[in-house]
Amino acid sequence: MKQALSNPVLIKEIKLRFRSMKSFTGIIFYLLAMCVFVFGFIMLTTSFTGTGYFRPEESFFMFTMLTYIQLGLILFITPGLTAGAISTEREKQTLNILLTTAQTSFQIITGKLTSSIAFLLLLLVAGLPIYSLVFLFGGVSPGQLGIIFLFFFLTMLAVGGIGIMYSTIIRKTIVAMIATYGTMIFLAGVTGFIYLVITGMNTMATGSLATSPAPIAHFFASINPVVLILTLIMPTQSDDFITQTTNIDFPIWAGYTIFYIFITVCSILIAVKKLRVNMKKMR
């Protein structure tokens, strides 16, 4: 752990990030947006009902909305933080010097990834006091919040890994960003659409919910972060729905965990392999 934290790239990146005004303004605007949403929601709800009460089911709805906002934030900000990690060094002509140091490619890549993840974690932690307001009104357990944050972390890691990988293999930052955002759109949007299309077609063909297993539909549902969050917030209803539409009784969170750990490991390995030229390769 101590060795991981003494990674020179990580220390340098954190130093540079927190000397930039962009980071502070980013955190301020993020917290302001959260405050406006939460307090606005509470105000509107209490005003509309005219009772002055904020019921647990309303608190639960606010929690759901906040969770999706946080997910959107992760999917939107992580590529921005990671897709330029290596390519910006290349464009600024600092990469060659970095590559001639004694640091291993793994150290450089993990240093870059960890610094980006650390900043995102700070954003999430900074928003926790606002998030925790839901506990005042009930409807959500701390354990549920903890599990959701664990999956946020896994998603950040995977998206960050993908961003770093594109940043390493693509020379231009702008192209790497487009590729990373494209992948995000695929994972968060297209996979859900494919799931709906497949299950919809099955339903139309048989006239009822799935009678035979639909592994492809289940797979696409499993790798979709929007579906995952839904199954974490409303486990009974959403798990039942997915089991009925795909006829496969395998927890979505398990499929998601396996897939995103695999993606993270593959992305980091590719980035590590491609960062430096392979001097040993025979031509």
Added chain:
Amino acid sequence: MIEIKGLTKKYGSFYALNDLNLTLQEGTVFGFVGANGAGKSTTFSILATLLQPTAGDAFINGKSVKKDAHEVRKLIGYMPDFFGVYDQLKANEYLDFYGASYGISEAEREILIPQLLDLVNLTHKRYEYVDLLSRGMKQRLCLARSLIHDPKVLILDEPASGLDPRARVEMRDILKQLKGMGKTILISSHILPELAEMCDEIGVIDGGKLIAHGSVAEIQSQLAGERIITVKIKGLLENASTFFEEDPFVSKVEMNDEKNSITFKYRGSEEDQIELLKKALDHSLRIISFSEAETDLEDVFMEITKGAK
């Protein structure tokens, strides 16, 4: 210390480097001269483990750049021709980051960094942001950075390019100090006279091929081949001109009536030159002076590279 064996780099059918062979002893200051695109930076990039050669290999202190790249990185200090710096990082932090990148402990870095800043005359700038330094200062800081892990070999790709005359002189002085420390230094430039003063050996590269290698004097005499000789005469120039034209090693004889002198190109050895002077005196030529003109290194370089093309 450095051994380059048949190093070749091809891009499609274009040879950026073609069968380069070179051996340098420890402590040598080697100047690599060539026009833009001649292959200097390609060679240095391969030595710095940034570029994979198509064929051949290079060894630094017996370590292959292909097989022991990680070990080679610890032995070299590399300064590229173009480099950037990090924004929002101060000069001492810049060195601290690279020191940590080479695994140097914090305690050692605290001692080393002031010494390095002093070496490159940047002590007064240690708390300045690197991106706000002048180009010359950035070059010197980058040089200090390449020295942070006390490498045996320094690979400096055009370290003085783009610098004003004062900054060039400062850079040259620092390099002389490094030479005094016994470092093996490879330094490239497209300006031969710039290197002549500080280098023990010079290699001229053109079209990816090493076309000349040796000391500055050797290169001048071996490859330029011809020396320019001026003879000041008392009396008729025509007689003297006819006499010199008859010598087999003499060419392009020109008379200067105003200065009463004859200038010609001479290809013979130093012994032949002595014989020529003796003969001229025996021939009753009234010679006031017989002198060899200083060969302009720029002209030598132009002559060598023209021949290679």
